Amino acid sequence: MKRNEKLILKKLRREGDIITPDVLSKVYKAIGVDPTLLSNAERVIEKRLRGEAKTFVPKANEAVMAIAGKKPFAGLRALMQKPRFVSAMATGMAAIILTVTLVTLGVNGFFNVDTTDTSDSSSDAVPYPIESEREAYSIGALTTNLLLDYGEEASGNNLFYEAIGNETDGEIVVRQISPYLEMIEQLIAPDGELSVTSMASDRKGYALKDIIQASDMLGEELDYLMYYNEVAGEESETYRFVGILNVDDRVDNYAVIGSRSVEDNQNLIKFIIRYDDGDYVISRYIEGENETRFGFLVYQDGEIVSESSIRLEVQDDMIQVVLTFQSDDDLSRYKIRFREIDGQPHIDIDYHIRIGNRVRNGHVDIGVIVDEETGESQYALIIKPEGGDEEEHHEGRGHGHGQGGGSPHN
Amino acid sequence: MASELERAIIGLREGDVNQLAAVYKLTSKGVFTFILPIIKSYDLAEDIMQTTYVKAYENITSYEPGTNPRNWILTIAKNLALAEVKKRKRETSYDFTDENASLEGVYDLNTSLNTPTIDLANRVLKEGELSIVLLYAIGGYKHREIAEMLALPLGTVTSKYNGALKKLRAAYEKEYEEK
Numbered sequence A: 001m002k003r004n005e006k007l008i009l010k011k012l013r014r015e016g017d018i019i020t021p022d023v024l025s026k027v028y029k030a031i032g033v034d035p036t037l038l039s040n041a042e043r044v045i046e047k048r049l050r051g052e053a054k055t056f057v058p059k060a061n062e063a064v065m066a067i068a069g070k071k072p073f074a075g076l077r078a079l080m081q082k083p084r085f086v087s088a089m090a091t092g093m094a095a096i097i098l099t100v101t102l103v104t105l106g107v108n109g110f111f112n113v114d115t116t117d118t119s120d121s122s123s124d125a126v127p128y129p130i131e132s133e134r135e136a137y138s139i140g141a142l143t144t145n146l147l148l149d150y151g152e153e154a155s156g157n158n159l160f161y162e163a164i165g166n167e168t169d170g171e172i173v174v175r176q177i178s179p180y181l182e183m184i185e186q187l188i189a190p191d192g193e194l195s196v197t198s199m200a201s202d203r204k205g206y207a208l209k210d211i212i213q214a215s216d217m218l219g220e221e222l223d224y225l226m227y228y229n230e231v232a233g234e235e236s237e238t239y240r241f242v243g244i245l246n247v248d249d250r251v252d253n254y255a256v257i258g259s260r261s262v263e264d265n266q267n268l269i270k271f272i273i274r275y276d277d278g279d280y281v282i283s284r285y286i287e288g289e290n291e292t293r294f295g296f297l298v299y300q301d302g303e304i305v306s307e308s309s310i311r312l313e314v315q316d317d318m319i320q321v322v323l324t325f326q327s328d329d330d331l332s333r334y335k336i337r338f339r340e341i342d343g344q345p346h347i348d349i350d351y352h353i354r355i356g357n358r359v360r361n362g363h364v365d366i367g368v369i370v371d372e373e374t375g376e377s378q379y380a381l382i383i384k385p386e387g388g389d390e391e392e393h394h395e396g397r398g399h400g401h402g403q404g405g406g407s408p409h410n
Numbered sequence B: 001m002a003s004e005l006e007r008a009i010i011g012l013r014e015g016d017v018n019q020l021a022a023v024y025k026l027t028s029k030g031v032f033t034f035i036l037p038i039i040k041s042y043d044l045a046e047d048i049m050q051t052t053y054v055k056a057y058e059n060i061t062s063y064e065p066g067t068n069p070r071n072w073i074l075t076i077a078k079n080l081a082l083a084e085v086k087k088r089k090r091e092t093s094y095d096f097t098d099e100n101a102s103l104e105g106v107y108d109l110n111t112s113l114n115t116p117t118i119d120l121a122n123r124v125l126k127e128g129e130l131s132i133v134l135l136y137a138i139g140g141y142k143h144r145e146i147a148e149m150l151a152l153p154l155g156t157v158t159s160k161y162n163g164a165l166k167k168l169r170a171a172y173e174k175e176y177e178e179k
Helices: A003-014 A021-030 A040-056 A062-069 A073-080 A094-102 A133-153 A169-188 B004-013 B019-039 B042-058 B069-090 B116-124 B127-138 B143-150 B154-178
Strands: A195-200 A208-215 A221-232 A239-247 A254-263 A266-274 A280-287 A292-300 A303-315 A318-327 A330-341 A344-355 A358-370 A377-385 A391-396 A407-409
Touching: A040 B116, A040 B127, A040 B154, A062 A254, A062 B019, A062 B042, A133 A169, A133 A208, A133 A221, A133 A239, A133 A254, A133 A266, A133 A280, A133 A292, A169 A318, A169 A330, A169 A344, A169 A358, A169 A377, A169 A391, A239 B042, A330 A358, B004 B019, B004 B069, B019 B042, B019 B069, B019 B127, B042 B069, B116 B127, B116 B154, B127 B143, B127 B154, B143 B154
Parallel strands: none
Antiparallel strands: A195 A208, A208 A221, A221 A239, A239 A254, A254 A266, A266 A280, A280 A292, A292 A303, A303 A318, A318 A330, A330 A344, A344 A358, A358 A377, A377 A391, A391 A407
């Protein structure tokens, strides 16, 4: 570069703050010097760098995705109107449930599940008590996670079941309730009442921390950590919360997003927990005077695959769960309690299934079988239809192990 | 007329949470390459970037329409990054010589990613050159914006970038020939 050109460049650089890049570029080119001009080989390097940008820059994590991708809760009502849901049963939802315990009732008309039908509700049952919003958040997050976890582990399998009516009672029952078994265990275990301890967060980015301790039927303890922030919404008595849920010190966390508000004099908590962009569970919890009810929607690949509701009650000092699936005119309802048989813990279920014109009633007894050598455990389900043959089925068990390959044992 | 980013942020401010995806898409490259030179660790920079968006969401009402939306997000990112640096300096238990620290290269990058050219740049460029290359080629910033960020003359930024690419090309060819 000639000396006068260098002087011009120096002057231009000194005045660079008042010269736009476009003008500067033209001037550089006018004097035959283009500092941005690269050789073809260097352009190739630049192109390679740009090509690696997508890989290099981290994708949005679960917390961000949960906020960014979450479907507006206002849209739920419309989604629920889809007829396909209906029969769906199963699954996932449960989790949320927990959310629990918050409040009771409500949900009328929100999910297709008929919440006005209280025929299975025992007259002397009382709502499961939830002490605070924070406890409700934590329980809701925990239950939702259990459903989501089941779906994650069972990915690729025919997880969320839609009853078609020509199966045996055992086939319908097993497919419908399997995703809920671990959650049910933790809800009804007699020695394992959920406890929630709230404290200030020790994790950056979050103000609140809850430790949730639960146990299963065999007395194994499970720890959940939830970190979150709660901010007041623009409307009075409306709050949003954003957080993460860690289960048993696993590396990955689940994003938890939700809100709580008061609508029509009822407390309302909405929840969403995501596994990834298309797989998540949405729950809605409404607190009423006489019961605690939760509604759940399970999404896989962005589609709703299951819709259910759960009611939590206390009867004779024991928690009982009423799990309901409804689609159009079809209905499945399971009344679930803990029972001890010969000193061993069991899950005791009465079911009522109506598909088309056919009504099925029966009983299910669920015990836990532990392999003494491997320590692995299984559920042993004995389905006893009224007026039909008894069926036995074994289902995988284990926290986060999904359905684990159940098999019939006739 | 509001930019696409500003429209997304205003939408988010008005309660449309789905707009956060657009905000992330439009700014994540710039935010990450902005944080990385401060933090010098890929993993930490990732954490701070994610926290930046959660904070932006939580504090969305503090954005004033009409102001520069990217600068608003970068301010959040910068504050979080500087707080992290300050915290790390305080924590004597943090050992920069431990196995997690970078043994080769300017930054402690995530070597499990398939980004050979960026990894090479991390090894052969000086810190000042690398930050400019990342901000320009990955972050999508203009030279003038980088000059403002780094408080350098525009000409210094362009010449450093140019020189860095020449150096990188030479290293790339050498590595390629050796193979």
